[in-house]
Amino acid sequence: MALNDVKFCPECGSKNSSDKKFCGDCGASFEAAIKTAQPTQPTKTTEEKSSFSLGVVSLIASILGLSCFPLLGSFVAVITGFLTTDWKSDKFAVAGIIIGFISIAVLGGGLILLIAYLAMV
Numbered sequence: 001m002a003l004n005d006v007k008f009c010p011e012c013g014s015k016n017s018s019d020k021k022f023c024g025d026c027g028a029s030f031e032a033a034i035k036t037a038q039p040t041q042p043t044k045t046t047e048e049k050s051s052f053s054l055g056v057v058s059l060i061a062s063i064l065g066l067s068c069f070p071l072l073g074s075f076v077a078v079i080t081g082f083l084t085t086d087w088k089s090d091k092f093a094v095a096g097i098i099i100g101f102i103s104i105a106v107l108g109g110g111l112i113l114l115i116a117y118l119a120m121v
């Protein structure tokens, strides 16, 4: 008998041929066992919820960093973006990180140019 033709009873563990519907030893139903043994979808709604909101916080902070809270908002955006669970697959978090980095680079570059300009004058 090939290995594929054998299945083990979930109740008593005895060998049965795979075409059997009931265990030859204890009479347990294989149909029911197969149905209950189906892997259930992992529920991660709470995780998705928290990461979603953090990504949105990151995006909002990056917009605030562009408008009313320069640098502070951008730093908050980058930090919350990276804190987001699985941020690479969260478009809000990615957008927040990118916008945050761009505004930090623009503001930082502007500050360096200003200092360089003041040093030269």
Ligand SMILES: [Zn+2]
Pocket (backbone or CB within 6 Å): 009, 010, 011, 012, 013, 014, 023, 024, 025, 026, 027, 028
């Ligand atoms: Zn059995």
